[in-house]
Amino acid sequence: MRFSAMRHHFTEHVPFVLAMPAYLWQMYFLIVPLFFIAAISFVSDMSSASWFFTLAHYGELVDKTYFKVIFNSALLSCLTGALCLFVGYPVAYYIAMKARRFKQMFLVFLILPSWTSFVVQIYSWFYLLQKHGMFSNCAALLHLTDGPVSLLNNYGATLLGMVYCYLPFMVLPLYTVLEKMDKRLLEAAADLGASPWQIFSTIVLPLSRSGIKVGLALVMVPAFGEFAIPDLMGGVKDMYLGRVIMEKFLQFRNWHSGAAVVMLSFLVPIFMVILLGVIVSMRKHLKTEE
Amino acid sequence: MQMESRIGRYYTAFVMLAVYLFLYLPMVVLVIFSFNDGDFAGGWKGFSLRWYLEMVQSPDILDALKASLIVASTSTLCSLVLGTFAVIATRWLRLGKLVTLFYANVLVPDIVLGIGLLCLFSVLNFPFGYKSLVVGHTVVGLGFVVPIVSSRFNQIDPILTEASLDLGATQWQTMRRVVIPLLTPGLVAAGLLVFTLSLDDFVISFFCSGTDVETLSVFVFNQIKNQIDPCINALSTCMLLISSFAVLCLVYLNILDEVVHSD
Numbered sequence: 116m117r118f119s120a121m122r123h124h125f126t127e128h129v130p131f132v133l134a135m136p137a138y139l140w141q142m143y144f145l146i147v148p149l150f151f152i153a154a155i156s157f158v159s160d161m162s163s164a165s166w167f168f169t170l171a172h173y174g175e176l177v178d179k180t181y182f183k184v185i186f187n188s189a190l191l192s193c194l195t196g197a198l199c200l201f202v203g204y205p206v207a208y209y210i211a212m213k214a215r216r217f218k219q220m221f222l223v224f225l226i227l228p229s230w231t232s233f234v235v236q237i238y239s240w241f242y243l244l245q246k247h248g249m250f251s252n253c254a255a256l257l258h259l260t261d262g263p264v265s266l267l268n269n270y271g272a273t274l275l276g277m278v279y280c281y282l283p284f285m286v287l288p289l290y291t292v293l294e295k296m297d298k299r300l301l302e303a304a305a306d307l308g309a310s311p312w313q314i315f316s317t318i319v320l321p322l323s324r325s326g327i328k329v330g331l332a333l334v335m336v337p338a339f340g341e342f343a344i345p346d347l348m349g350g351v352k353d354m355y356l357g358r359v360i361m362e363k364f365l366q367f368r369n370w371h372s373g374a375a376v377v378m379l380s381f382l383v384p385i386f387m388v389i390l391l392g393v394i395v396s397m398r399k400h401l402k403t404e405e
Numbered sequence: 406m407q408m409e410s411r412i413g414r415y416y417t418a419f420v421m422l423a424v425y426l427f428l429y430l431p432m433v434v435l436v437i438f439s440f441n442d443g444d445f446a447g448g449w450k451g452f453s454l455r456w457y458l459e460m461v462q463s464p465d466i467l468d469a470l471k472a473s474l475i476v477a478s479t480s481t482l483c484s485l486v487l488g489t490f491a492v493i494a495t496r497w498l499r500l501g502k503l504v505t506l507f508y509a510n511v512l513v514p515d516i517v518l519g520i521g522l523l524c525l526f527s528v529l530n531f532p533f534g535y536k537s538l539v540v541g542h543t544v545v546g547l548g549f550v551v552p553i554v555s556s557r558f559n560q561i562d563p564i565l566t567e568a569s570l571d572l573g574a575t576q577w578q579t580m581r582r583v584v585i586p587l588l589t590p591g592l593v594a595a596g597l598l599v600f601t602l603s604l605d606d607f608v609i610s611f612f613c614s615g616t617d618v619e620t621l622s623v624f625v626f627n628q629i630k631n632q633i634d635p636c637i638n639a640l641s642t643c644m645l646l647i648s649s650f651a652v653l654c655l656v657y658l659n660i661l662d663e664v665v666h667s668d
Binding site for chain 1: 410413416417418420421424425427428429430431432434435438448487488490491493494495497498506507509510512513514515516517518520521522523524525528540541543544547551601604605606607608611612621622625626629630637638641644645648649651652653656661664
């Protein structure tokens with residue numbers, strides 16, 4: 116009797132014991148670090164005993180050089196998001212609607228490069244664009260340029276690398292939404308005389324809105340804090356937030372002010388995505404009111 | 406009945422072609438030139454396996470490979486075990502909604518997580534090296550394992566588990582003989598995904614690795630930043646092969662959907 120009671124007691128606690136490690140891990144190594152960063156961005160100097168609450172680290176960021184850095188990052192993130200959307204939408208549409216039995220093949224070949232380290236992906240472009248690389252050699256052969264030129268270290272190269280690495284993150288959510296769409300709606304619209312453009316703009320596009328939002332979030336949020344791609348492809352001419360963060364933490368060891376930049380690089384894109392979402396749903400609202 | 410205009414059709418076809426060319430052109434050139442006999446930047450000088458031989462003899466590359474493999478396999482194992490137990494046990498306690506807590510991991514940018522862990526480890530005097538890398542990669546891994554396994558778990562027909570319990574199996578037996586086998590496709594898919602992600606991860610490794618351990622991605626990054634060793638082409642080709650192999654496993658085992666539809 117006592118044994119069975121103990122056994123019962125044991126099984127009752129098993130799920131707790133099983134679930135705990137993952138939640139603790141999540142707590143200690145994700146939530147605590149995030150809160151820690153948020154906390155130290157508001158604290159004067161944590162190594163001294165007389166620390167106090169301050170907004171000074173954010174105040175430092177209200178400065179011309181930082182505005183430029185934030186603007187650079189925001190522009191890069193928006194351009195990457197927009198280019199990925201324009202290029203990715205037709206791809207997702209084609210795979211979801213028209214590829215039929217080749218659907219899986221197209222999907223596999225789409226995600227295959229993104230399963231490789233993005234350092235390798237960037238290196239492959241680096242190899243093509245460098246001074247004696249294939250593009251520069253071809254251009255020299257065609258007498259477009261005199262002698263070898265490096266196509267690296269410019270904005271175009273940075274943008275190219277960004278779109279190359281982030282494109283699959285845009286296409287997959289779009290594909291998921293477009294694939295689930297009820298194709299009979301499109302047939303019905305066509306039967307009732309809608310033009311192809313009307314079908315696309317009044318049915319396909321509005322129904323894929325959630326995919327667009329997810330895709331933009333998946334691309335723009337990390338793109339805002341990206342530091343390796345602009346660093347490798349674009350050289351050191353333009354400063355981006357990711358680079359500022361890296362320097363503050365690894366070179367200057369100025370954690371407090373670095374933490375404020377991290378918060379910024381995290382909150383600004385989220386704010387941008389929310390704003391975008393509000394604009395999209397406001398337009399929807401206005402349209403239904405008409 | 407016409408659902409697409411001619412222009413739309415041509416545009417989609419053109420973009421498809423251009424995108425796939427764009428995705429594969431640099432990769433193909435990289436692979437071809439890894440067999441080049443010539444130096445890093447020169448033209449084609451004939452076929453040779455010179456750089457592959459040099460790669461296997463380079464102690465730096467072998468160390469980086471060893472570190473990457475150790476970290477990737479350990480963090481895959483950790484996130485699979487922790488994640489699966491968390492999904493099953495949370496359901497068992499009828500707190501299913503709680504697993505959405507793990508869905509946030511993918512939304513936290515790598516740089517934020519990397520910096521956060523860097524600060525945490527420094528404050529706690531946690532040694533940088535393999536342990537810190539495994540911790541970071543497991544956090545990322547949980548963000549993929551939990552959604553994939555729990556969406557698989559939701560697809561399990563409750564009739565099966567009820568039948569098993571009705572027919573006299575204990576909860577443990579039901580778990581082992583019914584639930585776990587039904588979860589297996591999701592587990593394999595998640596495992597492959599987390600393994601390749603960890604092997605390829607750069608940002609978190611960059612911040613969490615400390616000075617003693619260097620993973621493959623960090624090694625390649627440092628090479629590009631400083632002086633490029635011509636072996637990098639051969640090394641990149643090998644990394645490409647490993648991840649392609651993982652994707653092909655997914656296709657062969659017919660579990661690609663587990664990964665594609667999990668976001």
